[in-house]
Amino acid sequence: MEASAPHVPPTFEQLMLPHLDAAYNLARWLLRDGPDAEDAVQEACLRAYRAFDRFRGGDGRAWLLTIVRHVCYSHLRRNRREPVAETFDDEAHGSMHDPGEANALAWHEVKSAQLRDALDRLPAEFREVIVLHELEGLAYREIAAVAEIPVGTVMSRLARARRKLQTELLALAGKEPSHGL
Amino acid sequence: MDCNETHRLLEAGTDGELDLVHQLELEAHLRTCPDCARRAASLRARHTALRESLPRFTAPPQLTEKIRATLRAEGAPGPARRPAPRRSPLLWPIWSITGLAATLAFVLFAGYAWGHARARADLLVDDAVSDHIRSLQAGHLTDVTSTDQHTVKPWFAGKLAFSPPVTDLATDGFPLAGGRLETIGGGPAAALVFHRRQHAINLFIWPATGGALAVRQAERSGYHAESWSQAGFNFLAVSEIPADELAQFAGIFRAKMP
Structure with missing residues (x-):
């Protein structure tokens, strides 16, 4: 299903530079370090540029974010700051639809710093789905394209990431779940 | 739509991922069911908390300039890809070790990019x-x-x-x-x-x-x-x-x- 290019394609800079903030935000959350994130985005842009003749049009942001993600994961693996690409079975962790659990936490009382700490404590695979969905506003399908996983896995991983985030928040707050808002 | 189906679809609904028909059915149910409406409110509160309280980092201004400089060094503009002079100070160690490493990495990436288009x-x-x-x-x-x-x-x-x-x-x-x-x-x-x-x-x-x-x-x-x-x-x-x-x-x- 290769695509052809029926029109004059925009340049690399026109297509990719508008997405630098999204690229940097993802790298910054994945690597948890500003200078590392800058290096990662720079390398990702270079890789993207070299492969640009194979870009088939479509969503430039998803394409760039996919490459940023690969660069970040390589970096995490090299530096072994945390276990990455652990084999985890998204489907083996219970129901992906359990909205009732959100009741266990009074979200409007959560402090920004706590939320940030809690997200930083999640494994990279969970951080990224939260960042892509909640901060970058990517739809399930766009996240599926960036993370190269099926949409169903995006849904279950996002649900699991939210539960883990809530667990971390409760641990940070040092309190038991209180029901109701 | 009953409560079970509402629970099943609520998260996708809050994420704006339902088709119009299911979204309307979901909203109709929420208007008549206080329990489900409470769950929905809680999910929306979580959504708001995440979106408003987590920082979205923006690229530092010098990063854009560094990237433009890197692209120019690569021979931009134009989508044509050519073997580039190695600008190692800006890059990560893997690119600067030897030309061999860079070539190897490039070959691997070409394979990846092909796979990506396919994907x-x-x-x-x-x-x-x-x-x-x-x-x-x-x-x-x-x-x-x-x-x-x-x-x-x-x-x-x-x-x-x-x-x-x-x-x-x-x-x-x-x-x-x-x-x-x-x-x-x-x-x-x-x-x-x-x-x-x-x-x-x-x-x-x-x-x-x-x-x-x-x-x-x-x-x-x-x-x-x-x-x-x-x-x-x-x-x-x-x-x-x-x-x-x-x-x-x-x-x-x-x-x-x-």
């Missing part, structure tokens, strides 16, 4: 197949139910920015059953529904502005897909009928397209 094409098929399965599961095959192409085609007017070609193939054994709105690859698409015996064929149609689809057959866990491009539209037909029957359908539709 994008596969993703469209994944999308279409999951749309097809969901339309069957949810019992929501059609938003407009009609065997008359002159009813189905105008129904799309005003709902899509394009007017999909609609033709009935009843005389060829593929009667038109109706149509609905779908999303393929993140963009709006028309889904035409045809029947073949007791089976359904979903034909997804969207403008080929992002690139034309090549003629290709694919298979996903027993479902068959066939893609083609014609008259400025991309077509992707999905069904559980055998691949040769689907190919027959695609051939007839191509030949009879208005």
